[in-house]
Amino acid sequence: MRKFNLLLGILLLLSACAPKKAELLEIAFNQPQPDGIKNLKEIPSPYHGKYIDNDSNFLMVDKTYIILKSVYEFKISKQEADTSKDCHIENKYLVISGSKEKLPFTLKADTLYVKQYFTDTVYDLRKDIIRKFRGFLIMNKQFDELWNVAIVSAKSGELKIRKFRPDDLFEKLSKLSNAEVQTDKSKKILVKRFLKPTRKQFENLMNYKDSLSVDVYKKTNLPNHSTN
16 A cells, blocks of 8 residues: 555546556567467466465456456545545545545544555456467557557566666667667657567567566455455
């Protein structure tokens, strides 16, 4: 569970309703990876289950979906809630103006401790692509005409999702892979850039030190977050 102040909590709520642009920050690929590998029809059963990370975010995996459930906590004084234009108290909920989102809270002394819940479908095999390579699941998610790629492993009750770090690594990774950079007609403004690796080059990218960030989840029987 992560803790924030009121303003950040409201910003998080608004950003959850807006189109997501985070994909643009990751290294992009021209097509699903690795090249020449058949798509799996479902996520293999050894990966199925419910997992949790150190921030109490839940990850649910079944044959079709990987779903992330997160909860954020922020606090606000009752006086501030009563006088704010951004929110108001209604029964046992803090209601965000505009979106009308109702957030449950606990009142302690004169402070409201508010919980904000998010559910995100990280992967959906009805539209995303999954392949098996070198003992890993390679998850491919399309945005615009390009693809983001994650490497997933499951061992001893621990699931790891490795993602290629933000686009500032492009110059280094482009030395290990075929790549393309597109600019506007003036040749001064970058339009997009992406990697176009062969299967062997993709394997080299997987093994390149510091090219991947890692999110770690451990299998759990704890109940999911509840908005009640």
